[in-house]
Amino acid sequence: MSIPLRWLRRNLITIAGLITLAYLILPNIVVMVFSFNKPNGRFNYAWQRGSLDAWKDPCGVADMCDSLSLSLQIAAWATVGATVLGTMIAFALVRFRFRARGAINSLIFLPMAMPEVVMAASLLTLFLNMGAQLGFWTILIAHIMFCLSFVVTAVKARVMSMDPRLEEAARDLYAGPVQTFVRVTLPIAAPGIAAGALLSFALSFDDFIITNFNAGSTVTFPMFVWGSAQRGTPVQINVIGTAMFIIAVLVVLAAQLLSNSRQKNSAKP
Amino acid sequence: MTDTSGGDVRLTGISKTYGSFTAVHPLELTVPQGSFFALLGASGCGKTTTLRMIAGLEDPTTGTVFLGDKDVTDLPPYKRPVNTVFQSYALFPHLNVTENIAFGLRRRGIKSVKKQVDDMLELVQLGDFAHRKPHQLSGGQQQRVAVARALINHPQVLLLDEPLGALDLKLRRQMQLELKRIQTEVGITFIHVTHDQEEAMTMADTVAVMNGGRVEQLGAPADLYENPNTTFVANFLGTSNLIEAEVLEAGSDITVTASGAKLHLPAGRCSTSTPTRSGGKLLVGVRPEKISLAHADDAAKIPEGRNRITGRIADSSFIGVSTQYVIDSPVCPELEVYAQNIERDARLVPGAEVVLHWNPEHTFGLDAAQSMLAGTVGSAGTEEAA
Numbered sequence: 318m319s320i321p322l323r324w325l326r327r328n329l330i331t332i333a334g335l336i337t338l339a340y341l342i343l344p345n346i347v348v349m350v351f352s353f354n355k356p357n358g359r360f361n362y363a364w365q366r367g368s369l370d371a372w373k374d375p376c377g378v379a380d381m382c383d384s385l386s387l388s389l390q391i392a393a394w395a396t397v398g399a400t401v402l403g404t405m406i407a408f409a410l411v412r413f414r415f416r417a418r419g420a421i422n423s424l425i426f427l428p429m430a431m432p433e434v435v436m437a438a439s440l441l442t443l444f445l446n447m448g449a450q451l452g453f454w455t456i457l458i459a460h461i462m463f464c465l466s467f468v469v470t471a472v473k474a475r476v477m478s479m480d481p482r483l484e485e486a487a488r489d490l491y492a493g494p495v496q497t498f499v500r501v502t503l504p505i506a507a508p509g510i511a512a513g514a515l516l517s518f519a520l521s522f523d524d525f526i527i528t529n530f531n532a533g534s535t536v537t538f539p540m541f542v543w544g545s546a547q548r549g550t551p552v553q554i555n556v557i558g559t560a561m562f563i564i565a566v567l568v569v570l571a572a573q574l575l576s577n578s579r580q581k582n583s584a585k586p
Numbered sequence: 587m588t589d590t591s592g593g594d595v596r597l598t599g600i601s602k603t604y605g606s607f608t609a610v611h612p613l614e615l616t617v618p619q620g621s622f623f624a625l626l627g628a629s630g631c632g633k634t635t636t637l638r639m640i641a642g643l644e645d646p647t648t649g650t651v652f653l654g655d656k657d658v659t660d661l662p663p664y665k666r667p668v669n670t671v672f673q674s675y676a677l678f679p680h681l682n683v684t685e686n687i688a689f690g691l692r693r694r695g696i697k698s699v700k701k702q703v704d705d706m707l708e709l710v711q712l713g714d715f716a717h718r719k720p721h722q723l724s725g726g727q728q729q730r731v732a733v734a735r736a737l738i739n740h741p742q743v744l745l746l747d748e749p750l751g752a753l754d755l756k757l758r759r760q761m762q763l764e765l766k767r768i769q770t771e772v773g774i775t776f777i778h779v780t781h782d783q784e785e786a787m788t789m790a791d792t793v794a795v796m797n798g799g800r801v802e803q804l805g806a807p808a809d810l811y812e813n814p815n816t817t818f819v820a821n822f823l824g825t826s827n828l829i830e831a832e833v834l835e836a837g838s839d840i841t842v843t844a845s846g847a848k849l850h851l852p853a854g855r856c857s858t859s860t861p862t863r864s865g866g867k868l869l870v871g872v873r874p875e876k877i878s879l880a881h882a883d884d885a886a887k888i889p890e891g892r893n894r895i896t897g898r899i900a901d902s903s904f905i906g907v908s909t910q911y912v913i914d915s916p917v918c919p920e921l922e923v924y925a926q927n928i929e930r931d932a933r934l935v936p937g938a939e940v941v942l943h944w945n946p947e948h949t950f951g952l953d954a955a956q957s958m959l960a961g962t963v964g965s966a967g968t969e970e971a972a
Contacts, residue, residue, distance in 0.1 A: 482676035488663045490690035504680045
């Protein structure tokens with residue numbers, strides 16, 4: 318076998334990994350680079366020259382930061398609502414036997430399986446028939462609804478694998494019902510709950526289809542981006558996108574470091 | 587009530603039914619303070635349910651649980667001065683060894699736990715593992731953490747639910763001795779649930795043999811082994827040879843006949859229900875290790891006054907310290923004999939005609955009106971849990 322071929326064979330996995338990584342990260346890098354662009358016209362599609370203008374004035378575009386703030390608020394409340402409700406549903410489904418348990422178990426998956434646009438249209442019909450005022454609350458209700466299934470799925474998996482004896486052990490060791498839940502049940506279910514919450518936040522923050530149907534005259538950040546893409550894309554959108562990306566990466570890194578140092582501590586004699 | 591009975595565990599008329607299934611029939615049981623008590627039985631015999639009713643994890647259908655003079659039947663588990671070592675240990679996976687052990691103290695609002703936790707770690711010899719998480723420990727170490735986590739609370743009673751079931755044989759033997767040492771050291775009442783008769787006999791002062799939700803017999807290990815009251819106990823604790831017989835002569839020394847062979851046994855070693863009057867049908871029991879084997883040619887050398895039966899060796903298996911023989915005899919198709927390998931007779935091979943003989947004092951009597959096979963491996967109610 319020739320030398321280059323052998324080299325390829327030995328490093329194929331690394332190469333494949335790098336290509337995949339590039340595939341995932343390249344769009345983010347383009348967004349990042351173009352946040353330093355100074356476009357000539359209204360469209361930020363071609364590189365002209367470097368500039369920090371957009372970073373210095375991120376809210377310089379009319380209404381953009383309002384929509385961003387609205388999206389963050391909705392995402393936060395949707396996360397809280399869906400996580401609390403979803404956790405309770407997950408516990409109920411795992412711990413108790415009741416009528417319609419099987420039906421609920423499969424209904425929970427429906428929002429994940431159904432095309433979003435169908436859900437969006439039927440929700441709109443429902444809201445209109447109820448005479449509801451479209452806006453913040455209808456968006457929030459819609460978001461909690463589709464986030465719920467993800468939280469339930471994540472928490473359920475965790476609760477199902479939990480040894481019921483752990484709670485018995487806690488009660489045996491002088492922990493009352495509340496103490497047992499706070500000290501044992503919740504910490505053990507926490508990774509599932511956290512996963513559900515993170516998913517909820519991400520899903521709610523960038524949801525467009527369902528939000529667009531049920532927002533009325535309210536404008537969320539994804540709707541603003543969509544709207545401005547028709548008329549020209551301000552560089553500030555790239556600034557916000559880059560900032561979100563960096564924050565997310567930092568959060569992941571911090572979590573990684575925290576769990577690493579914990580493991581090191583617990584391994585100490 | 588005197589001082590010594592102040593910490594007894596007393597169960598009066600306690601029972602548990604699930605729908606139409608009765609897990610525990612009304613049960614009277616007293617566990618003296620400071621004793622090592624074993625509930626022994628096959629899976630599904632109600633022993634774990636009984637334990638859980640003492641812990642408060644299961645509500646009894648009828649009856650009362652007393653700890654000392656105090657009725658604790660209606661107290662939730664977290665208000666009972668009782669702690670449990672669970673079968674799967676149930677260590678909290680998110681807490682390290684120290685926090686697992688300190689859990690009970692902290693829940694009772696005790697702030698300075700370090701000294702007590704350190705003492706406990708020392709007692710169970712885990713000082714170097716204080717900061718490990720449970721999943722970083724071996725099975726034996728986890729088991730010791732579970733014991734320490736319960737003992738640190740100085741419970742009136744420590745309940746052990748098959749705590750050694752998940753360990754391999756060698757470790758189990760080691761932990762049996764360890765638990766016995768700890769019990770002697772701390773002097774707390776231990777109630778130990780197990781399906782392993784050897785484990786129960788090694789560790790406990792008193793063993794209650796349970797079967798089908800009832801206590802079949804209760805007593806010291808040696809007493810249960812030597813004087814079983816039922817065929818279940820005779821077969822479940824070790825192995826017994828049971829021979830169907832009919833009483834010829836009553837008295838303090840009973841003479842019975844079994845398929846022509848005359849056997850003797852002391853009346854004092856017959857269970858209370860055994861019919862000892864002339865003509866009564868009973869089962870003559872003798873443990874395999876009490877029987878001596880002699881080749882038929884040497885029959886004349888057997889001393890007078892011993893019970894004897896003739897037979898032929900059907901099978902023999904050499905297991906190191908002893909040899910186990912299965913004897914085909916006209917009085918009983920499969921008699922088991924364990925012979926110590928001190929002086930081996932080369933003639934004792936399968937097919938050889940032999941005489942079995944033993945001291946009549948070593949014979950016990952049981953009522954013949956019960957299944958001879960109760961409690962044997964494979965009979966109903968003795969299978970291992972899956």
